[in-house]
Structures are given as structure tokens and as C-alpha cells.
Amino acid sequence: MGNKTFQSLTNPLAKNNxxxxxxxxxxxxxxxxxxxxxxxxxxxxVTAVCAFSNLVLSLLRxxxxxxxxxxxxLVVIAALVTVVNDVLKAYVYDVSKxxxxxxxxxxxxxxxxxxxxxxxxxxxxxxxxxxxIGNGLGYGAVLVIIGFVRELFGSGTLFGYxxxxxxxxxxxxxxxxxxxxxPSALIIVGIIIWVHRTHNKDLxxx
Amino acid sequence: xxxxxxxxxxxxxxxxxFSFFFGMCSYIAVSKSVKTANGLGLAVxxxxxxxxxxxxxxxxxxxxxxxxxxxxxxxxxxxxSFLSFILFIAVIAAFVQLLEMxxxxxxxxxxxxxxxxxxxxxxxCAIMGGAxxxxxxxxxxxxxxxxxxxxxxxxxxxxILVMAAIRERLSYSNIPVGLRGPGIAFxxxxxxxxxxxxxxxxxM
Numbered sequence: 144m145g146n147k148t149f150q151s152l153t154n155p156l157a158k159n160n161x162x163x164x165x166x167x168x169x170x171x172x173x174x175x176x177x178x179x180x181x182x183x184x185x186x187x188x189v190t191a192v193c194a195f196s197n198l199v200l201s202l203l204r205x206x207x208x209x210x211x212x213x214x215x216x217l218v219v220i221a222a223l224v225t226v227v228n229d230v231l232k233a234y235v236y237d238v239s240k241x242x243x244x245x246x247x248x249x250x251x252x253x254x255x256x257x258x259x260x261x262x263x264x265x266x267x268x269x270x271x272x273x274x275x276i277g278n279g280l281g282y283g284a285v286l287v288i289i290g291f292v293r294e295l296f297g298s299g300t301l302f303g304y305x306x307x308x309x310x311x312x313x314x315x316x317x318x319x320x321x322x323x324x325x326p327s328a329l330i331i332v333g334i335i336i337w338v339h340r341t342h343n344k345d346l347x348x349x
Numbered sequence: 350x351x352x353x354x355x356x357x358x359x360x361x362x363x364x365x366x367f368s369f370f371f372g373m374c375s376y377i378a379v380s381k382s383v384k385t386a387n388g389l390g391l392a393v394x395x396x397x398x399x400x401x402x403x404x405x406x407x408x409x410x411x412x413x414x415x416x417x418x419x420x421x422x423x424x425x426x427x428x429x430s431f432l433s434f435i436l437f438i439a440v441i442a443a444f445v446q447l448l449e450m451x452x453x454x455x456x457x458x459x460x461x462x463x464x465x466x467x468x469x470x471x472x473x474c475a476i477m478g479g480a481x482x483x484x485x486x487x488x489x490x491x492x493x494x495x496x497x498x499x500x501x502x503x504x505x506x507x508x509i510l511v512m513a514a515i516r517e518r519l520s521y522s523n524i525p526v527g528l529r530g531p532g533i534a535f536x537x538x539x540x541x542x543x544x545x546x547x548x549x550x551x552x553m
Contacts, residue, residue, distance in 0.1 A: 166531050169373035170474040213468060214442050221435040229431070244481040247434055251477040253374045325368055326542035333528070333535030340527040347526050 151262075152273040155281040161254045162285040162332075163339045164346060168254035171245045173328040175286070179302050182290030184238045186283020188231065188246065190276060192223045193255050197275030199223075201263040216259050217250065224249045254282055289331050297322030352496045359500030362551055365475045366508040367542040372475030376509050377534050386513035388459045389470075390506030392448065394499065396470055397479050400444050401498025402491050404437050404480040412436065437480045438471075445471040475505050511541065 161167045168189070175185045199219050200207075207215050228246045231239040239246065249255070258278050263271040294300055296319045299307035307316065321327050340346050365371040372393070379389050410416055412433050417424035449467050453460045460467070470476065479501050488494045515537055524533050 166377050167374055169377065170370045170478075173370040173373070213446075213471065214439065217438045217442050217471070218435060221438050225431060225434050228434070244478060244485065247481045248371075248474050248478055250434055250438055251472040251474045253472055256472050321543075324542075324546060325370065326539040326546070328370070329535045329539035329542060333532050333539065336532040336535065337525070337528045340532065347529065 148270050148273060151270045152277040155274070155277040156284065157281070158343065160281045160285065160339070161257070161278050162282055163336050165257065167257050168252045168282055169332070171248055171252060173289070173325065173332065175242055175245050176290040176293055176328055177297065177323050178241075178294045178300075179287065179290040181238050181241050182286040183283070184231070184235060185242060185245065186279070186286045188227050189249055189252060189254065189282055190279025192220065192227055192249050192252075193258060193279040193282075194272055194275035195223050196220050196255055197258055197263040197271040198268055200259050201266060201268045201271035204264045207264075212264070216256060220255055220259075221250050254278055285332075285335065288335065289328055292331055293322045293327060297327075352493065355493060355496050356500040356503075359497050360504040360507070361545070361548045363501070364504040364508060364545055364548075365478065365501050366505055366538070367545040368549075369478060370474075371478040372473045372505055375470075375473055376505075376512065376538075377531055380509050380512040380516055380534070383510065383513045383517060385462050386509045387506075388462065390509050392452070392467070392470060393473060393475060394502030394506050396441070396444060396448060397476055397498040397502030397505075398495060399498075400441050400476060401479050401483050401501075402495040403440050403444070405483055405488065405491055405494035407436055407440065408433065408484055433484065438477060441476055441480070442471045475501065508541070512538065 155161055159165075162169065171185060171189075176182045196216075196219055200216060203215070203219075224247065227249065228239070231242070231246060258275060262274045266274070291301070295306060299305060299312075299318050363369070366373070366376055375389065380386050408416070410419065412429045414428035414430065415425050417427050417429075445468065448470075449460075452467065479498055482501075483494050483497060486497075488497065512534070516534065519533065519537075528536075
């Protein structure tokens with residue numbers, strides 16, 4: 144595998160993360176992260192959809208007329224999401240219930256459309272597949288970080304197992320209820336972006 | 350009266366941005382100037398007002414289990430709901446395409462200032478989210494669906510307008526370098542969200 148091909152897999156993980164740098168796919172990133180498990184499932188679902196939509200549309204790229212490409216892209220993505228939705232319903236029904244409409248919203252996740260438009264339509268299938276996997280995982284990584292913070296401080300558990308010991312609660316420790324509400328997720332993302340930009344100085348705005 | 354309640358509920362209590370994070374991408378990216386934000390808010394409200402009832406009709410007369418019974422009784426057991434994602438997004442994409450042509454014809458200045466975000470309304474999660482919530486909540490009439498669509502779009506409009514006004518002011522403040530741009534935008538949205546949480550106690 145060439146160095147450049149490999150970079151399309153690793154670059155989106157940190158340096159060029161789709162959520163933190165391009166501010167794409169935020170909607171679902173925030174809504175499903177009150178617990179770690181749905182966050183992880185969501186990250187994997189998006190990775191699968193992103194990888195395969197990139198692959199399929201890269202294979203089709205020479206046959207799609209430019210004027211109707213958005214509809215074609217949406218139909219391919221919607222078909223893949225329908226498959227993912229049914230798989231989740233069949234194998235992890237409780238998580239699928241928790242994710243509710245947010246599985247359907249993978250269709251309108253800007254990361255997937257954005258990667259197809261910006262990468263798959265002008266590159267060969269293999270780099271496109273890797274780019275899809277990389278971006279999906281980069282998205283998943285941010286989700287897992289947010290889910291970790293929110294579940295640990297909001298409910299004192301991780302993956303549903305109690306982490307903060309009983310003795311803490313007896314000593315007067317209280318879970319931070321705000322972590323379970325939407326605003327906390329926004330503030331956590333803001334702080335993650337802050338840290339990320341402090342490390343990557345070329346991204347900072349003047 | 351019921352409709353008014355539904356409108357207030359979908360605009361303030363279940364605000365698309367602050368309680369469901371729908372349409373965050375364009376919300377953060379387009380809220381740099383009040384004028385553009387206003388145009389996009391208007392477009393989103395209009396698209397939601399039209400597509401939610403359209404998708405409601407599609408859901409109730411084509412997709413749902415037994416919905417095809419009006420064609421002939423044999424179809425009463427047909428369940429096409431697995432097609433709902435594809436059909437909803439197709440309706441939305443077609444409608445946005447139409448809107449794009451209309452705006453280009455009648456207001457080229459708005460068309461230019463919205464730029465890439467006009468076609469991206471098609472992938473604005475607020476609109477798809479409105480369609481999916483409509484499917485979940487089983488509204489009784491098409492009128493209720495229309496009010497829900499309008500209320501949700503209007504809530505989104507208010508949210509992006511408030512945000513744009515704050516961000517215009519922010520250009521005079523001294524923000525830590527790493528936090529400038531999207532970072533501070535997220536934190537402000539979080540604070541606004543906390544303010545909007547006061548509505549959650551209302552009993553409608």
C-alpha cells in the first residue's frame with residue numbers, strides 16, 4: 144500500500160478530524176452520547192455507511208451525470224442506512240430503540256455526503272474505501288470521548304457498569320445531572336475543539 | 350387551540366437545535382452574519398412547512414402497513430415502511446432543488462450569499478429529523494403535521510438568528526486564540542441551550 148493511500152486512512156483520525164476541523168456530522172454526534180454504548184454503536188454504523196457509500200459511489204463515479212448526482216448519492220446512502228437500521232434492529236434491539244430517529248439521520252450526516260462529494264467522486268475505489276473508514280473512525284473517536292465524559296460524570300457508570308464506588312456517594316458525591324442534558328454535549332465539544340486547536344496551531348483563526 | 354399548543358411545543362420546548370441538535374452543521378457554519386442566517390432560516394422554515402405534510406401523506410397513504418388499502422383491499426397487508434428513508438429523502442431533495450431554482454430566479458443576491466448551503470438544506474438534519482419525528486408521533490391530521498413542520502422550522506430560524514446576532518457582537522471580544530471560531534460557537538450554543546431548558550417545565 145502506498146504511503147499516500149495509507150494517509151487517507153490515518154489523516155482523518157486526528158489531524159484532519161471531520162467533526163473537530165470541518166465541523167461536520169455534529170447533530171448525531173451530540174444526541175447519542177449520553178451513554179458510551181450507543182455512542183460506540185453509532186460510531187461503527189457511521190463508519191460502515193461511510194466506507195461503503197464511498198466505495199459504491201467511487202465505482203459509479205464515471206457513470207453519474209453531474210446534474211443529478213445529489214439524488215443518486217442520497218439514494219445510495221439511504222439504501223445503506225436502511226440496511227444498517229435493520230441489522231441494528233435484529234441484533235442489538237435495545238440500542239436501536241435508544242438511537243431511535245438518529246439512525247435514520249445518518250442519511251443526512253454531512254460527513255458522509257461531504258466525503259462522497261470531496262473525495263470519492265474524484266478518486267479510485269480503494270483510497271475511497273480507506274478514506275471512508277478513516278473518517279468514520281475519526282467521527283467515532285470523538286463520539287466515544289464525549290460519551291465517556293458524559294456517562295462517567297452524568298451517571299457514574301461506563302457501558303452500564305458502576306465505576307464510581309458507593310463510598311464516594313456515601314461521602315456526599317453527587318452525579319452531575321447536567322451532563323445528561325443536551326447543553327453539556329455542546330460545551331464538551333467546544334472544549335475538545337479548543338484543545339485540538341491549541342495543538343494544531345495552523346487551524347487557529349486570527 | 351390544540352394546534353397552537355403544538356406550535357408552541359415544537360418551537361420552544363422541543364426546539365430543533367437546543368434539544369435535538371438537528372441542523373447543527375449549517376447552524377454553526379452559516380451563523381456568521383445575521384443577513385445570511387435570516388435567509389437560511391426562512392428557507393428551512395419554508396421547506397419544513399412543505400415537506401413534513403408531504404411526507405405525512407406519503408407515510409399514511411403509501412408506506413404504512415395497511416396504508417395501501419385505498420387502492421384495493423388485497424393490498425391491506427402490504428407494509429412498505431422499509432422504503433420510508435429513501436422516499437422521504439427523495440421528496441426533500443426534489444423540493445430543495447425546486448426551491449433553489451425559485452430563489453435563483455427571484456433573488457440572485459440571496460442565492461449568492463447562501464451559496465453551497467442552499468443545496469445542503471437537503472442534508473440539513475432538521476428537515477429529515479422533522480419527517481422522522483412525524484412518523485414516530487402519529488399525528489391525526491395533515492394539518493397537525495403542517496403545524497409541527499412550521500413550528501420546528503420556526504424554532505430553528507429563531508435559534509440561528511439569535512446565534513448570528515451574538516456572533517456578530519463577538520468580533521469585538523477578546524477570545525483565547527484556540528477557541529475562536531467554532532469552539533466558542535459551541536460553548537455559546539450550550540449556554541443558550543441551558544436558557545432554553547426553562548421551557549421544558551411547561552405543561553402543554
